[in-house]
Amino acid sequence: MVPSYSPFGEIASAVTTWPGPAWLSEARTAAIGRFNAAGLPSTKLEAWRTTPLPNLGTDSFVADAISVAGSDPEGLVGAFTAQDAVTMVFVDGFHSATLSSPESAWPKGVRISPVSRILETTPDELRPSIEGTSGSHGTLWDLNTAAFRDGAFLEVEDFSQVEAEVRIIVIASSTDRPAARHLRNFIRLGRDASLRVLVAVIGQSSARGFTNQQTTIELHDRSRLDLVRVHESPIGAPHFDTATIAVGPHAVFNDTLLQTGASWTRSEIVVALKGDRGSADLGGVFVARGTQVSDIHTVVSHAAPGVTSRQNYRGLAADEGRGVFHGQIKVEADARGADATQGNKNMLLSKRAQVHSTPSLEILTDDVKCKHGSATGQIDPAQLFYLRSRGIDLQEATLILTRAFAGEILSRLTGADTRSVVEARIAPSLEQLGVAA
Amino acid sequence: MLRITDLHANAGDKPILKGLTLNVNGGEVHAIMGPNGSGKSTLAHVLAGRPGYTVTGGEVLYKSSPLFDMAPEIRAREGVFLAYQYPVELPGVSNLYFLRSALNAIRRHRGEPDMDAMDFLTIAKEKAKLVDLDEALVKRNVNEGFSGGEKKRNEIFQMAVLEPSLAILDETDSGLDIDALRIVANGVNKLRSEDRAMIVVTHYQRLLEYIVPDFVHVLIDGKIALSGGKELALELESKGYEWLEKEPAKAS
Numbered sequence: 137m138v139p140s141y142s143p144f145g146e147i148a149s150a151v152t153t154w155p156g157p158a159w160l161s162e163a164r165t166a167a168i169g170r171f172n173a174a175g176l177p178s179t180k181l182e183a184w185r186t187t188p189l190p191n192l193g194t195d196s197f198v199a200d201a202i203s204v205a206g207s208d209p210e211g212l213v214g215a216f217t218a219q220d221a222v223t224m225v226f227v228d229g230f231h232s233a234t235l236s237s238p239e240s241a242w243p244k245g246v247r248i249s250p251v252s253r254i255l256e257t258t259p260d261e262l263r264p265s266i267e268g269t270s271g272s273h274g275t276l277w278d279l280n281t282a283a284f285r286d287g288a289f290l291e292v293e294d295f296s297q298v299e300a301e302v303r304i305i306v307i308a309s310s311t312d313r314p315a316a317r318h319l320r321n322f323i324r325l326g327r328d329a330s331l332r333v334l335v336a337v338i339g340q341s342s343a344r345g346f347t348n349q350q351t352t353i354e355l356h357d358r359s360r361l362d363l364v365r366v367h368e369s370p371i372g373a374p375h376f377d378t379a380t381i382a383v384g385p386h387a388v389f390n391d392t393l394l395q396t397g398a399s400w401t402r403s404e405i406v407v408a409l410k411g412d413r414g415s416a417d418l419g420g421v422f423v424a425r426g427t428q429v430s431d432i433h434t435v436v437s438h439a440a441p442g443v444t445s446r447q448n449y450r451g452l453a454a455d456e457g458r459g460v461f462h463g464q465i466k467v468e469a470d471a472r473g474a475d476a477t478q479g480n481k482n483m484l485l486s487k488r489a490q491v492h493s494t495p496s497l498e499i500l501t502d503d504v505k506c507k508h509g510s511a512t513g514q515i516d517p518a519q520l521f522y523l524r525s526r527g528i529d530l531q532e533a534t535l536i537l538t539r540a541f542a543g544e545i546l547s548r549l550t551g552a553d554t555r556s557v558v559e560a561r562i563a564p565s566l567e568q569l570g571v572a573a
Numbered sequence: 574m575l576r577i578t579d580l581h582a583n584a585g586d587k588p589i590l591k592g593l594t595l596n597v598n599g600g601e602v603h604a605i606m607g608p609n610g611s612g613k614s615t616l617a618h619v620l621a622g623r624p625g626y627t628v629t630g631g632e633v634l635y636k637s638s639p640l641f642d643m644a645p646e647i648r649a650r651e652g653v654f655l656a657y658q659y660p661v662e663l664p665g666v667s668n669l670y671f672l673r674s675a676l677n678a679i680r681r682h683r684g685e686p687d688m689d690a691m692d693f694l695t696i697a698k699e700k701a702k703l704v705d706l707d708e709a710l711v712k713r714n715v716n717e718g719f720s721g722g723e724k725k726r727n728e729i730f731q732m733a734v735l736e737p738s739l740a741i742l743d744e745t746d747s748g749l750d751i752d753a754l755r756i757v758a759n760g761v762n763k764l765r766s767e768d769r770a771m772i773v774v775t776h777y778q779r780l781l782e783y784i785v786p787d788f789v790h791v792l793i794d795g796k797i798a799l800s801g802g803k804e805l806a807l808e809l810e811s812k813g814y815e816w817l818e819k820e821p822a823k824a825s
Contacts, residue, residue, distance in 0.1 A: 517624065518661050519661055519663055521623055521624060521645065521661075522657070522660075522661040522663070523663075523671070523675075524622075524644070524645040524646045524649070525621050525622070525623070525645050525646075525648075525649055525655055526646075526649055526671070526672075526675035526678075526731065526735065527646050527649035527650045527675045527676075527678040527679045527682070527735070528646060528674050528675055528678050529644075529646045529678065530646070532674065532678070533646075536663075536666055536670075536671070536674065537663070537666070539665075540663065540664060540665025540666045541665065543665045544664075544665055
């Protein structure tokens with residue numbers, strides 16, 4: 137008789153064998169208990185109504201160091217190396233010291249460490265973050281809490297302006313068997329500190345398994361984080377991503393997200409503007425072609441006086457691609473003078489492409505400025521003909537117009553090198569966009 | 574250059590052109606005048622290949638080849654240029670990038686190598702002077718935030734760069750004040766040449782004081798009702814179109 141297989145049981149017993157303090161084992165056990173009770177998210181949940189979870193390609197949820205034989209992670213990392221950037225590379229859920237910049241190259245003013253090392257040395261400093269977010273972000277977060285073994289830990293000292301960009305490269309590499317890649321990142325900026333971070337989720341084209349990356353970000357008084365994220369995990373390796381950001385007084389959170397191709401990608405961004413005059417400027421673009429699914433969920437809570445948020449998301453869907461934008465604005469009663477805008481524009485390039493766009497507002501005070509707009513349409517035939525009537529063929533005209541459409545989001549990237557790296561990532565997806573006749 | 578014979582065409586389902594015949598030779602400037610709804614803009618759009626129009630009869634030969642066998646971009650590469658009545662805005666697409674892409678598409682069609690950005694910039698700056706187009710506008714996104722006059726100048730600037738064999742100017746005078754009209758017309762006049770033909774579509778005689786045509790044709794109900802020299806435009810200015818709408822067509 138075939139023994140009944142329980143991934144939840146497997147992970148629950150694995151957790152007890154991992155090193156760590158008692159509070160962490162308890163947090164992991166509690167998380168797996170919640171995950172076990174709730175199961176994977178189903179479309180019965182409002183937040184998952186339009187995005188059914190794909191086949192994860194694996195029964196095992198235990199993160200496990202896997203041989204990377206046969207793959208070429210060096211080649212993948214090469215595209216992201218730059219003179220004034222330091223890289224931190226994770227392969228199949230674990231930090232790779234050999235692929236990362238040497239510690240001697242790490243900039244001053246910021247403590248950079250793989251989370252695996254923090255777990256061995258000073259795990260208690262992760263405790264407030266892990267316990268503080270437990271049970272409030274859904275079952276994939278719980279799964280991550282139970283199963284993460286590594287990730288990026290970045291802590292910027294008070295008053296430190298870090299010049300070098302930190303690039304976190306998350307690689308899906310395992311092709312011989314499906315891997316469960318759970319990463320937990322911790323980013324903390326002290327008061328008056330600033331940092332630029334690029335996170336790229338990439339992979340071998342034939343990688344298997346899934347990636348579940350969760351990030352907690354804390355921005356203290358007057359600090360500023362500029363985050364750029366490229367989510368392009370490969371076909372056959374879905375990617376779920378949640379970032380929770382606590383923005384303190386006068387602090388600035390700037391995030392640009394590019395979903396440039398994966399079988400299935402979902403990025404949740406949960407921002408809490410908790411301090412007076414804190415602000416968040418969020419933007420992103422997805423390109424969904426073939427049968428890809430791209431999903432962006434934002435929740436921006438305005439919970440202090442004078443806070444400001446901007447959201448500008450764009451989507452391109454071709455072939456049978458499907459895009460989802462769900463943007464929630466919450467304004468608490470004490471967020472007097474809050475100012476929130478949200479815009480979402482989508483372009484459909486075929487009859488079978490779909491985009492679901494859902495703005496949602498929850499406003500508990502009158503003293504607020506709030507604006508939102510959503511528009512989904514096809515490529516403008518007048519623009520297309522204008523280009524063709526000047527000699528440019530249909531394919532190139534389409535590329536020019538889709539590039540321009542995505543370009544509004546790319547123009548958020550002010551660092552020349554960051555921009556060229558990101559443009560190089562998005563270019564192939566745009567070039568492969570087809571237009572149904 | 575262009576030989577239109579008994580052209581019939583619909584805009585949507587509605588017959589607009591009903592047997593139009595016109596010959597245009599290299600070096601000639603033909604003005605097409607006529608009342609609103611007579612088919613002037615339809616003619617311009619059908620020649621450029623704009624979707625939404627159906628040719629239901631007749632023949633158009635351009636440089637001895639059937640024009641309607643060519644996709645719009647092929648017509649453009651073969652030298653057909655439409656200056657739009659309502660130029661389209663292209664947010665996020667720079668004028669320079671747009672025009673260089675167009676020029677290189679034409680050059681490739683002719684078997685010539687692509688022009689690089691530096692060489693192109695030199696040419697673009699020089700051509701922009703023809704219509705007094707500010708260098709800042711040359712570099713801005715195509716027509717985005719341009720005034721009506723700037724958009725029309727931008728059309729003629731594009732024409733100067735692309736050097737078409739057959740330029741069709743659709744109501745280029747509409748919405749222009751007299752100064753802007755003079756600038757645009759001067760630009761067009763500088764582009765007149767022995768091997769370039771122009772069809773100037775206009776409702777008013779005003780433009781033809783500046784771009785003096787070799788021939789004037791009056792389009793009434795989808796057909797040419799009357800053809801003549803430049804003095805016909807003046808006659809139309811004083812008499813209007815109404816008298817022609819009642820008379821049978823006569824040959825030029």
